[in-house]
Amino acid sequence: MNSTDLQVAGKATDLGNAWLNTLGTWGDKALQVALVAIVVITVVRKVSLKAGIGALIGLVIALGIYNSRGSLANIFEDEVNNPATGAGVVSVVVTPGPNGPDVGGAL
Numbered sequence: 001m002n003s004t005d006l007q008v009a010g011k012a013t014d015l016g017n018a019w020l021n022t023l024g025t026w027g028d029k030a031l032q033v034a035l036v037a038i039v040v041i042t043v044v045r046k047v048s049l050k051a052g053i054g055a056l057i058g059l060v061i062a063l064g065i066y067n068s069r070g071s072l073a074n075i076f077e078d079e080v081n082n083p084a085t086g087a088g089v090v091s092v093v094v095t096p097g098p099n100g101p102d103v104g105g106a107l
Contacts, residue, residue, distance in 0.1 A: 031066065035059045 039059050043052035065072070 032063065035062055 036059065039052065039055040042055040046052075
């Protein structure tokens with residue numbers, strides 16, 4: 001194997017990465033265009049300002065979740081890998097009293 005084979009393979013890898021990055025960018029733009037189209041279609045079909053506002057709120061929520069997918073994935077991964085650092089379990093003690101059970105505080 002000579003150095004030209006490795007150079008061609010490296011260029012082929014760069015070409016593949018460029019295609020994947022381009023498709024990923026197009027996918028991001030296509031999602032945003034599709035969500036805006038859904039809002040416009042909802043407003044036109046319903047001819048209602050209330051439906052348009054609801055669709056717009058849905059658009060903002062969907063884009064917010066989509067744009068923060070990296071940080072949400074990191075948070076989820078941290079919870080899975082380090083469960084002891086999360087919030088503790090709340091325990092409630094129920095003791096029988098003369099007039100029925102009394103609920104105590106958290107331990």
